[in-house]
Amino acid sequence: MAPVPIEPRPSDSSRFRSHTIAATTEGVVDFEVPGAGKPCKTWYRLRGNLTYGGRPLVCLHGGPGVGHDYLESLEDLSISYNIPVVLYDQLGTGRSTHLPEKKGDAKFWTIGLFLAELDNLLRHLGIHQNYDLYGNSWGGMLGAEHAILGPKGLNRLIIADAPANIHNWVRAANKLRKELPEDVQAVLQKHEDDKTTDSPEYERAVQVFYQRHVCRVNPWPKEVQRSFQNIKDDPTVYHTMNGPSEFHVVGSLKEWSILQDLPKIDVPTLLINGRYDEATDEVVEPYFQKIKRVKWVTFEQSSHMPHVEERSRFMEVVSHFLRSETMRC
Template identity: 25%
Template sequence: MSGDTKNSSANNDDESSSDKFSGWTCDQITPDLCDLIVTEGRIPIREDGLYVHYWKYSSADNVNSVDNDNEQVPSPPPLYPVVVLHGGPGMPHNYMLPLKQLACRPDRYGRTRDIYFYDQGGCGESVHPVSNRSTQNASNSQDHANTLVDEHPYLLDPMYYATVELPKVLDHLLGSNSNSGGYHLVANSWGTILAQYFVLDYYNPKREAAHQQGGIDAGTDPSLFPELASMTLSGPLSDGDLYVRSQWADAEDGGYNNLGQLPPFVRNRIHGLEKGNAYGSAEYQAIDESLTGRFTCRIVPAPDCFAVSASGPGLNEDVYVGIQGPSEFTLGGVLEGFNLTGRLPAIEVPVLLTSGAFDTMRPPVVDALYQALPLAEWTMSEFSGHVTMIDDAGWTNGVVDDFLGRVEGATTPLGSNGNGSSSSFRPIPERCGPAGCVPKETAVRNARGIVGDATIDGTGIGDNPVIVSFLSLIAGLVIGRYLLPTNFSSRRVAEGYESI
């Protein structure tokens, strides 16, 4: 990080320099584990002049190749890079910077991976360089960013970010990383929506077209079509209505650690202010700030990287409100009513789902993805809100690094066998949270009346309704007794719905 950040850290440690504690820096929360080399640049996206700004974090000790004197055993290829998709929308990448630690985690060969961050178009350092209205009327970078929406309405279109901007970013970044035949996406919040759209509406069709043309099957140069090795979706959602409902579920309906658990007076005030569209009122802003400290970033006061993203000059409020709506706890913009859950079975890459016990993405929201994705794992931080990479940075980097390593350990690189990439990756068959781990293929699925591939004398257990009913009952009792919060509604367990 820059020298200014280090000076800020020093000032925070010097009690005599200020009578008021100004908060921690993200470098204090997630100090570099190694000497990092940071390079940055711009990527042109559109002919109208829009570009995105990116940053590449690499370990100074990175080993790109492994010496191997044994000709019978091939040398391992370089580790795949990670491309990070920030949330928001309209919030720059800064709050995701704790993930730079992933660049400092060598494998057993000493190899490390490059980590790329970028600001999505219209926010942070990726504002339009030339804009007549902005040049004439904008008094600061905030005004400059906001006027972009009027002149460039595609900034309110999720498909622009997922199928135009992201592919061009990947093409530029991976094209400069000639040693890599693949990559990983790590996304948070709004970024997880973009990742889903990217795979469904760009990556899958593009890959299918390449197959039909014989490119991948012919074992061509992997740089012609870098392989998406995995996705990590942090605080994800695929169903907008479910997201809003889960925010307000009370204890009777299985809600916990959410808005439904606020004091009745506060709940009534929130409903009243939202009904009156008073999102800009001082009262609503005060409530929103308090809720942010409970459910979004639980480190209070928020560290610098979160503050820069959430309220700094690079925030594009027009993009945020236009897509998300005026509040973090509702969906009133372009995303209102969106639902991708039914399409998720078409995402066939390994997916790690992470969330926090106090996350705005409540367990039913994440569970919708968990059940629909063919190769999904789900793990939860007991300390975190929505930004687990800040609230529980060490845990987040650890579980992501472990997941990436297991994915790459099970993957044959593109083109190496003439049949494209292949993966023997199998997700850990359990969901882990503060109360323990719930096996996905036994307790979780049985609680829903669904049983996996286990057989008795060649007959699928799932074909026997008596056995299914018995196992469902046992699973429900086990989950309810040992693995659920004490305030979880037993009625919901009886209905076959499980939650951490």
């Protein structure tokens, strides 16, 4: 494959300065899962103080199955803005219980499972009556699903880089795919047709797409690398619910849509995407059109991870949204 000219951009994390020291607490929560066949636990990490800090922000990672690692920069909100931040690994990934024996079991790996896990964590931490929610990519989909249920304790919602409909997502991703070098496209198509998407050659071709539309920082920060390693180590959840790549969605989410239910979201919502995001404007726009109180911010130098690619500005935008008493839309 021909080399793809991508201008390297260093992470701007060095420009972000800490002003306070926030305590870190790690733990696990027992999670009773019917049909799991064994005890399950959800691993979490709290940065900040739930008693003396502001309203906690619970963060939902993407994938499904990527793990919390690439969201670690969100702890800046605790360090500099005194907002307690909760990161956790969803069932099947990272430090939470793995169930590789459930690979391919679409009846087990459901949105309802992950909604139940979130509720279980909120109650364990004692914050179910007062919290904010952030979701990136699949996490944004999950956050929206949670919000439409009208939980009384949810104050503010952030939907970052997430589709409202998988058909729109795949259509937009394939438009971006057509902009890749022809030899890269040929490799992708060949292995998808041959059902050999576990090939290293296919993975290298997918990486070309990811460097353009998932994270444009070069090289990828270690926490981002760890999240993608999570999928390699255990692809159970990602392959069952999504498929082998972002634009080849053949898993149980392939027909997912939340379009009809978006008007049920009645909390102030911040919608985020990046100018080079695989979650293009057409992908995220339904949230803007259908949610009652929503503000949309596009990060001009980012793709799918503005919390990494434009870290300082991202924290300023998010902290202002979470701390402001009113929101104009």
